[in-house]
Amino acid sequence: MVTSINQPRSNSNSKIAARRNGQPKPQALAKTPTGIKGLDEITEGGLPRGRSTLITGGAGCGKTLLGMEFLVRGARDYGEPGVFMAFEENAEELAENVRSLGFDLSEMIQRKQLLIDAVHIQRSEIEETGEYDLEGLFIRLNHAIDSIGAKRIVIDTIEVLFASLSASILRTELRRLFQWLKSKGVTAIVTAERGEGTLTRHGLEEYISDCVILLDHRMHDQVLTRRLRVVKYRGSSHGTNEYPFLIDAHGIAVLPITSLSLNHPASADRISTGVTRLDSMLGGKGYYRGSSVLVSGTAGAGKSSLAAHFVDAACARGERALYLALEESPSQIVRNMRSIGVDLERWSKNGRLSFHAARPTVYGLELHLAIIHRLVDETKPKVLVVDPVTNLNAVGTDVEVKSTLTRLIDLLKTRGITALFTSLTGDYAHAGHSEIGISSLMDTWILLRNLEHNGERNRGLYVLKARGMTHSNQIREFILTDHGVDLINVYTGPGGVLTGTARVVQEARENAEALRRQAEIARRRRDLAHKRAALEARSRAEREQFAAYEEDVLKEIAELRMQDETVAQGRLDAAQLRDANGGAKIKRRRPLRARGGNGEDRKEP
Amino acid sequence: MKIAKNHNDAIETAAMAVAADDSRYELRLYVAGQTPKSLTAFANLKKICEEHLAGRYRIEIIDLLEQPQLAAGDQILAIPTLVRQLPQPLKKIIGDLSNTERVLVGLDLRPARSGMRTR
Numbered sequence A: 001m002v003t004s005i006n007q008p009r010s011n012s013n014s015k016i017a018a019r020r021n022g023q024p025k026p027q028a029l030a031k032t033p034t035g036i037k038g039l040d041e042i043t044e045g046g047l048p049r050g051r052s053t054l055i056t057g058g059a060g061c062g063k064t065l066l067g068m069e070f071l072v073r074g075a076r077d078y079g080e081p082g083v084f085m086a087f088e089e090n091a092e093e094l095a096e097n098v099r100s101l102g103f104d105l106s107e108m109i110q111r112k113q114l115l116i117d118a119v120h121i122q123r124s125e126i127e128e129t130g131e132y133d134l135e136g137l138f139i140r141l142n143h144a145i146d147s148i149g150a151k152r153i154v155i156d157t158i159e160v161l162f163a164s165l166s167a168s169i170l171r172t173e174l175r176r177l178f179q180w181l182k183s184k185g186v187t188a189i190v191t192a193e194r195g196e197g198t199l200t201r202h203g204l205e206e207y208i209s210d211c212v213i214l215l216d217h218r219m220h221d222q223v224l225t226r227r228l229r230v231v232k233y234r235g236s237s238h239g240t241n242e243y244p245f246l247i248d249a250h251g252i253a254v255l256p257i258t259s260l261s262l263n264h265p266a267s268a269d270r271i272s273t274g275v276t277r278l279d280s281m282l283g284g285k286g287y288y289r290g291s292s293v294l295v296s297g298t299a300g301a302g303k304s305s306l307a308a309h310f311v312d313a314a315c316a317r318g319e320r321a322l323y324l325a326l327e328e329s330p331s332q333i334v335r336n337m338r339s340i341g342v343d344l345e346r347w348s349k350n351g352r353l354s355f356h357a358a359r360p361t362v363y364g365l366e367l368h369l370a371i372i373h374r375l376v377d378e379t380k381p382k383v384l385v386v387d388p389v390t391n392l393n394a395v396g397t398d399v400e401v402k403s404t405l406t407r408l409i410d411l412l413k414t415r416g417i418t419a420l421f422t423s424l425t426g427d428y429a430h431a432g433h434s435e436i437g438i439s440s441l442m443d444t445w446i447l448l449r450n451l452e453h454n455g456e457r458n459r460g461l462y463v464l465k466a467r468g469m470t471h472s473n474q475i476r477e478f479i480l481t482d483h484g485v486d487l488i489n490v491y492t493g494p495g496g497v498l499t500g501t502a503r504v505v506q507e508a509r510e511n512a513e514a515l516r517r518q519a520e521i522a523r524r525r526r527d528l529a530h531k532r533a534a535l536e537a538r539s540r541a542e543r544e545q546f547a548a549y550e551e552d553v554l555k556e557i558a559e560l561r562m563q564d565e566t567v568a569q570g571r572l573d574a575a576q577l578r579d580a581n582g583g584a585k586i587k588r589r590r591p592l593r594a595r596g597g598n599g600e601d602r603k604e605p
Numbered sequence B: 001m002k003i004a005k006n007h008n009d010a011i012e013t014a015a016m017a018v019a020a021d022d023s024r025y026e027l028r029l030y031v032a033g034q035t036p037k038s039l040t041a042f043a044n045l046k047k048i049c050e051e052h053l054a055g056r057y058r059i060e061i062i063d064l065l066e067q068p069q070l071a072a073g074d075q076i077l078a079i080p081t082l083v084r085q086l087p088q089p090l091k092k093i094i095g096d097l098s099n100t101e102r103v104l105v106g107l108d109l110r111p112a113r114s115g116m117r118t119r
Helices: A006-022 A063-077 A091-099 A105-110 A135-148 A158-163 A167-184 A276-281 A303-316 A330-338 A345-349 A365-379 A389-395 A398-414 A500-579 A586-596 B036-052 B069-073 B100-106
Strands: A052-057 A082-086 A114-118 A126-128 A152-156 A187-193 A211-220 A223-233 A242-248 A251-254 A292-297 A321-325 A353-357 A383-387 A418-424 A444-453 A456-466 A476-481 A484-489 A491-493 A496-498 B012-015 B025-031 B057-063 B081-086 B091-094
Touching: A052 A063, A052 A167, A063 A082, A063 A091, A063 A105, A063 A114, A063 A152, A063 A187, A063 A251, A082 A091, A082 A135, A091 A105, A091 A114, A105 A114, A114 A135, A126 B100, A135 A167, A135 B069, A158 A167, A158 A187, A167 A187, A223 A365, A242 A365, A251 A365, A276 A484, A292 A303, A292 A398, A303 A321, A303 A330, A303 A345, A303 A383, A303 A418, A303 A444, A303 A484, A321 A330, A321 A365, A330 A345, A330 A353, A345 A353, A353 A365, A365 A389, A365 A398, A389 A398, A389 A418, A398 A418, A444 A500, A456 A500, A496 A500, B025 B036, B036 B057, B036 B100, B081 B100, B091 B100
Parallel strands: A052 A187, A052 A211, A082 A114, A082 A152, A126 B091, A152 A187, A292 A418, A292 A444, A321 A353, A321 A383, A383 A418, B025 B057
Antiparallel strands: A211 A223, A223 A242, A242 A251, A444 A456, A456 A476, A476 A484, A491 A496, B012 B057, B025 B081, B081 B091
């Protein structure tokens, strides 16, 4: 996970070179790069070349180490041999102390890149018997410098002499010493103990005034934070704040963390969230590259799973990812994510994914930031996950956490790194409370919520904000399956918003009802058809009946007509007969009367 | 005899002892060139030795300008420094040796008086 240490250095190296080339100020103060990460940025190029710098601080704050790293980096990276004059430790102790930082002093000594002169002085062995000076010290230094052609020198801690030698002579000699060092043209670091209310216990700042750097370490909530401040830098501008620094397996790293700026370029590039449905919720394309994303939710809401998908997608695209686990160990994360079908192990094996796991309480906030800074420099990730960022609250107040995050986000944005922060929130009404502070820093805020209903807990996801993109306003149900995260539409209907089995039950119920309704419709339709058929059958029968009746009636009518005609014919025949007798017209009624048979006709007239 | 550290340019004054070995004094005076302080120191040393150690001392003068590497090797800071090589233990006396009392104390030729540092 740790790449070559030289990579970032050559980087900063070239930056310094570029700065020098870019601004060729003839009168600019010549500087000697320390090679210590961050320090050269704060001092805008390093320590004043050919002059002495005073490093002061309390016991155990890293003065000796800073001096030694100055020499080691100088010899290794800048080809400048160095002399370490130690008043407190011997060469073996020094070598032992810096071996843990990966510095092999004995090898450097053999190559004449480094010379250690341990000054041993014991009060009990010394008797002062009159006038003297420290010419012996000068000769020693001079000899040491000349024998390896040293360009750098560290004197650690010359104040020890105050315990053994008379102060008045010592002061004169110290003044002469620093004057002499200047004339010698070596860049020197002189360390000193910090005094009560003064920069140094014995007032060395009186003699060395070109550059003074103060180291400090403070305990806060049982957590140690080291800080560095450039108190003074004659003839040069410099960062004026207190900068946290850390001492780890690679030496000292100072963080120029106040480089807060809001002029980072905004990318229009979009990258996948790793969950297709979530991409589509975010305008179909996912997060903006270089944006910061907050995924907040209650415990077990699936924040890490979402983060894992994000990392997985990045690695699948061939990008490097950095996963800062503040709660779980890397192997635990890998195991857990495997259970939802996300294989992170292959990425960590092929080097695309780096894990860094640390309990938040191990260091202070500043140190966390410093470490992230360093990791980002080393692994050069395209995406970064901090899981969960809220754990940092354990080591700082809300304000401190926010300022740390601001600096972190600025760092990431200037590098175009897309960052996903998970945030653990309390349950229920206060969900969202703890993020109020940091949410304003975030470009996209995805909220995962536990939806409790019907005796079960389900996960809901919605996009609370997404700067610069259209995004869905809907709640999706968030399901963890053995093939990853799945987002499905929740049930929203007259029954309210339902998830989980309630959604399934409700959907089933609705399905059943729909089926029933369809059956009803079909039944009614059938009924209607039936009725229509019956009606038609009835009307057909009636029509047939009527037709038969009509036929009968018409037949009768025809018969009657026939009879009528028969009678008329008969009368005609009779009239013809009467005509022969005359008066035929009167007698014409007779057959009628005769046919009626009743006597009333007779009475009528 | 530590001849190995005697170098050609060192001024050497030897007064070979007749007395027993354990009472023999081997002294080294570190100087840096012939400065007034060095010359004073040498003169003072010679006088004290003649008075208290006549016949059983040997003085080796080392000029660090000539042999600068000895400054680190012999842990010399102040100039002039007188080192008592023998008898053991090693003792360092710095300054121009003008305070005879303290030189004698430093060389263990006189017990430290009350109020002074004891070992």
